[in-house]
Amino acid sequence: MGTWCKRLYMAGIYLFLYLPLLILIIYSFNRSRYSTRWTGFTLHWYEKLMHNSMILDALGNSLIIASLSAVIATFIGTLAAVAFYRYRFIGRKVLYSLVYVVMMSPDIVMGISLLIFFMLSGISIGFTTLLLSHITFCIPFVVVTVYARISGFDPRVLEAARDLGAGEFQTFRYVLLPLLMPAVLSGLLLSFTLSLDDVIVSFFVTGPSFEILPLKIYSMVRLGIKPEINALSTVLFIFTLFSVSISQLLIKEKKK
């Protein structure tokens, strides 16, 4: 009895989390445009999506921003994690705490702080401001992912590298980086996903000159339900599903 109650409770939580998403996916294949009744299977909404140039443009922009910001944030974040682990310098603790604070701080605060910063420094709102902002909120997630992996290392590996005459950069390039690769790739995937999904920060730091997918979806959703959005959301959800599963496999691998 007790065990069944517990299983039921857990199943209930999973049902709560997944039922709305499941319904969304099912309805993206529903032929009827307005009713919630099932009137037959169709791929029509996906086809319409493929021919909607506004959505495709926004998707293209989003993919550019997400790839660039993921690569740059991973580069900076990995270096930062290595620096935090290997070097003791003034302000290390403060800087490391700030990385965590960025991760915890509400998106809206980051959004308006960057908006004020860009407006006062005279950078016009668009591609550049969006890219800089996305890199900024992705960096902490890379730092945390990579740092978690380094701290599990045997420090003797690094000592061995030094004894064998490797310089700082060589140690990083030939010893640390290969060992860190799974975490680095996982950070890259998570940054990409994070950037592709962001609404709130982007809302403040981009304008009509450079539209991205989440903001496009946001403006469409405000006008009500459309089967095309169901299809688009399904595609994005499946993408998240894959990238999270892969990044989980990458992180888990070390524990074997």
Place this chain on the structure above:
Amino acid sequence: MTEKSFFRRSAIGIVFFWITLFVLIPNLLVIICSFLERDPAHFIRFVFSTESYRNLFAAVFFRIFLNSFKNAFIATLVCLLLSYPFAILLCRVRPSLRRYLLVLIIIPFWTSSLIRTYALVILLKGNGILNSLLMGAGLIREPLQILYSDFAVFCGLVYTLLPFMILPLYGNIEKLDIRMVEAAFDLGASRMQTFFRIILPLTMPGIIAGSILVFLPALGLFYIPDILGGAKSMLIGNFIRDQFLTARDWPFGAAASVILTAVMGFMLLAYYYSLKRFNAKLME
């Protein structure tokens, strides 16, 4: 060893530069901006003023804030009450299965909250699934108007933020040393005593970390009232956005955002102390 110092200097330099330029300075600008006067043409005028903070206490706005805080608090509490037993149960599942169950929590954690909010619309709307089911079961005669109400906003907050409570709690409870609990029982503590005096204090860091990740977004996620709420549903996030984009009163919006940052500061401080206590307990 010039090569050493070059790599070291650039690694530290680049992160120091980035955080200072894009986090520290912008946040300082928000604080400065909140103490300035508004200017319709140039957003702000460089004259010191505390008017924005005094305006926060004007009845109209104060009610919005109070309401938003109340909503966020209840949403956080509900998330906590749902997640705590779940996290404990999850820790007891055998590891091979637990791995997959955990990934099933991580997936919604990373899925766009906008999409998850939108998914709720389909479920809750007048001729939606929930109403059809309830009417089919004969429980109600007419469709319930759930969507476009404060209650829908509340549901949306709990639904989108639940994984953000579960994961930190799980991370904390998983590390809990089960021998502490056994020791409490051996020393004759009742189940209640063990829970309130041993388990709860030891999992406090997880509780606070989860509460930060739920409470702060529950004040700021402005698209949830936009999509699920009625005409009057408003979070502090909606208020801040409107000040920046429609009312064009930057200092007022900045002051509201400083309040959010202050709340975060207090919660982080509480986290820090609970963590210290947690570590002290382990060392005793």
